[in-house]
Amino acid sequence: MIVSVASGKGGTGKTTIAVNLALTLVETESVCLMDCDVEEPNAHLFLKPVLEGSAKVTVPVPIVNEEKCNGCGRCGEICAFNAILPLGKHVLTFPELCHGCGGCTLLCPVGAIREEPLEIGLVEWGHAGSISHIHGKLRIGSPLAPPVVKAVKCHKQNMPEGAISIIDAPPGTSCPVVASVSGSDFCLLVTEPTPFGLHDLTLAVDMVRELQVPFGVVINRAGLGNGGLVDYCNAENIHILAEIPFERRYAACYAKGGRLVEEFPEVKKVFQDLWHAICVTADRV
Ligand code: SF4
Ligand code: SF4
Numbered sequence: 001m002i003v004s005v006a007s008g009k010g011g012t013g014k015t016t017i018a019v020n021l022a023l024t025l026v027e028t029e030s031v032c033l034m035d036c037d038v039e040e041p042n043a044h045l046f047l048k049p050v051l052e053g054s055a056k057v058t059v060p061v062p063i064v065n066e067e068k069c070n071g072c073g074r075c076g077e078i079c080a081f082n083a084i085l086p087l088g089k090h091v092l093t094f095p096e097l098c099h100g101c102g103g104c105t106l107l108c109p110v111g112a113i114r115e116e117p118l119e120i121g122l123v124e125w126g127h128a129g130s131i132s133h134i135h136g137k138l139r140i141g142s143p144l145a146p147p148v149v150k151a152v153k154c155h156k157q158n159m160p161e162g163a164i165s166i167i168d169a170p171p172g173t174s175c176p177v178v179a180s181v182s183g184s185d186f187c188l189l190v191t192e193p194t195p196f197g198l199h200d201l202t203l204a205v206d207m208v209r210e211l212q213v214p215f216g217v218v219i220n221r222a223g224l225g226n227g228g229l230v231d232y233c234n235a236e237n238i239h240i241l242a243e244i245p246f247e248r249r250y251a252a253c254y255a256k257g258g259r260l261v262e263e264f265p266e267v268k269k270v271f272q273d274l275w276h277a278i279c280v281t282a283d284r285v
Contacts, residue, residue, distance in 0.1 A: 002165045003278060004184040004213070007191060008200025010171035013220035013244070014190045016254060018168040019046045020261045021188075024271040026130050030163040033128075034155075035135035036180040037170040038121060038148040044135060045257050047128035054124040057136070057151040058117035059100030059144060064091040068112035075104035075113065096143065121148035123155050132159045145176035153183070173207040181208065186282045187215040188241070188274075193222060193229045201229070205238065216281050218274065221246040239281050242274040 005018040015037070022033040035043040062075070062084055071089040083097035084104050095118050105113040120142040125134045136152040138145050153167070169180035181187050187208045191201040201217065208215045217233055222243035233240050244250070244260075244267065253263050261268040 001186070001282075002167065002184045004167040004169050004181045004187045006169040006177055006181055006187055006189055006204060006208070007171055008173060008189070008202070008204035009196060012171075012190045012192050012197060013254075014171065015043050015046070015168050016260065017188060017190050017218055017220065017244075018166050019043050020259065020267070020271050021274065022047075022131050022166050023259055023261050024268060025164055025166075025275060030132075030160045031130070032132040032134065032159040032163045032165045033168065034152050034165060035133070035168045036149045036152050036176070037168055038136035038138040038145050038152070038176065039170060041135040041137060041168075043168050044128075044133065046259060047131060047133055049126040049128035049131075049133040051124050051126035053126070054122055055151070055155075056119050057121040057123060057148045058119050059098065059147055060102060060105075060115035061095040061098040061100060061118045062093055062104050062113045063116050064093060065112045065114070066090060068110050070110055070112075072109060074107045074109065078103040078107050096141070099144065100147070120144050121151070123148070123151045125155060132163060134159070145170070146179040149176050149179040153180075173203045178207065178211065181213055182211055184213050186278055187213045188218050188278070189215055190218045190220055191229065192220050193225045195228070198229050198232055202232070205236065214282055216241040216277065219243045239277070241277040241281065242270050244270060 005014050007014045022031050025031045035041040069089045073086045075084045076086045081097045081099055083094045085092040105115055121138045123136050134152050134155050136148040138148050167180055170176045189204045191197040216239040222245050224246040261271055
């Protein structure tokens with residue numbers, strides 16, 4: 001089963017939920033935590049895994065041989081990202097914009113384009129106790145997060161068969177989030193009971209509905225306020241699967257990189273119940 005953990009905005013405690021769910025499940029299940037928040041992976045700060053390997057993530061970018069180019073302009077016409085710009089027989093390329101789709105190379109009628117790998121990030125893997133851990137790191141300055149997210153998800157093939165996969169998605173609702181959540185069996189949307197949390201939750205709900213991924217909501221810092229969150233979920237027939245109370249001692253634990261389920265038995269119970277609720281809700285849809 002693949003469970004993604006997403007949120008419409010940053011700072012809601014998404015990683016806290018992903019990490020503590022993994023720590024709860026690993027007592028009885030084989031678990032793999034994939035940190036797909038490749039611009040800012042931080043699950044490792046809580047899990048403290050021993051890393052065992054890494055692999056570069058590259059995309060193939062075009063290199064043009066201007067001696068062969070006939071100036072037809074087709075490469076510029078096909079590129080949806082303005083990453084290649086033919087100016088007569090002089091062709092400019094912008095590797096940082098290239099998505100590595102290979103369209104220009106395929107279409108060039110005279111074979112003037114070859115491809116070279118451009119490194120855009122890194123995937124690292126290892127173990128934190130019995131939890132398999134994989135995370136991606138986008139190279140600073142690279143705008144292409146989705147290929148790194150996909151590389152993290154692909155690496156799962158090397159993880160234990162039948163493991164429950166928990167994906168810590170990036171915040172927001174943009175392409176890297178879609179790449180992270182796509183293909184999940186269930187998505188947890190983490191939010192907080194504030195007007196900002198509600199606003200961004202509505203965007204995240206639209207996204208998972210569009211992706212047709214079954215989902216439920218986890219309210220972090222419950223009791224902080226309401227902001228209409230519960231009313232919205234009721235009106236939209238959205239299941240609230242768990243609530244983590246707003247407690248100073250939980251925040252202090254988080255701030256020092258601690259693990260809630262190991263320090264607070266009542267929180268562990270919340271996560272055990274959350275897993276049960278995920279299984280029940282996923283079965284219903
Ligand atoms: S590989 Fe695709 S994205 Fe990159 S320049 Fe060619 S057409 Fe554009
Ligand atoms: S498609 Fe090939 S031949 Fe045509 S402009 Fe681009 S590089 Fe030159």
